[in-house]
Amino acid sequence: MHREVTTTVRVKLHSLTERKARLVEREYGAFQDAVHGDDKANLYSATKQQAGKVRSNKNPREDTEQPVVLRNDCITIEHDEDTVLSSWWFKLPVYNPEKERGDSIWVPVRIPEKDTHLLEDEYIRDSELVHWDGEWYVHLVCKRSVAVADEYDDVLAVDMGAKWIAVSTFIADRNMQFHGAEVRRVREHYKQLRKSIGKAKVRSGAQVIERLGDKESRTVEHELHQVATELVARARERNAVIVFGEMTGLRFDNDKGRYVNDKTHKMPYAKMANI
16 A cells, blocks of 8 residues: 655755855845735745745744745756765756846755655655754655554554643553643743843844744754654554544634643644645
């Protein structure tokens, strides 16, 4: 039996020239301006369209940064063992202010060896440029058909809640494990920091809060990947299929009071289920 499977490959940009680094930074900054309402931000045309979709669909908070959405027909990744600087190169669409139009730059990238077999143009879907801890990455989304088992020996049911991002239970013997306490701790930590900065009326507080929001988002993303890895490893132990609980109405049809609602409404359930 075959099934369509989506995998995200984390590709790291490296050894950028000053010019290319400026163009990447400029594109990233212009995308943030666009998703927060600047209709005059100069971007690669296809990327500007994606910024509009992010703005209308997500209505992102001002204190957060959003990944730059890269349309799949505008990106390419190539392998060349004959180049000294890097054997992998990624074509990144950017706006070139010198030419006053959209352009593309080839940037050297590092690919996890285990993922190189996924990097075929026909597999690649819309992807994202992200900034993490001072480094640039492209999250390449690859979709392909894979053979899956016709039968499984167990079911690993995954439920989500306010205290734990995920609770996994094997149906056969009800063996239970809790995952992602760190996600809640991180959320609460940054919430209290924002409150403290707001009350203290810190100089340049808005900029500080914006940077905090970006760091929070990156930290949570890292923790979600850790949880996903735990779930997959747990399922493989018993040849189990992973089944997520129904998430419809999880936030809005489940009023548990202000304190619990605040925790529940801000937990990244959908992102967790799709990593």
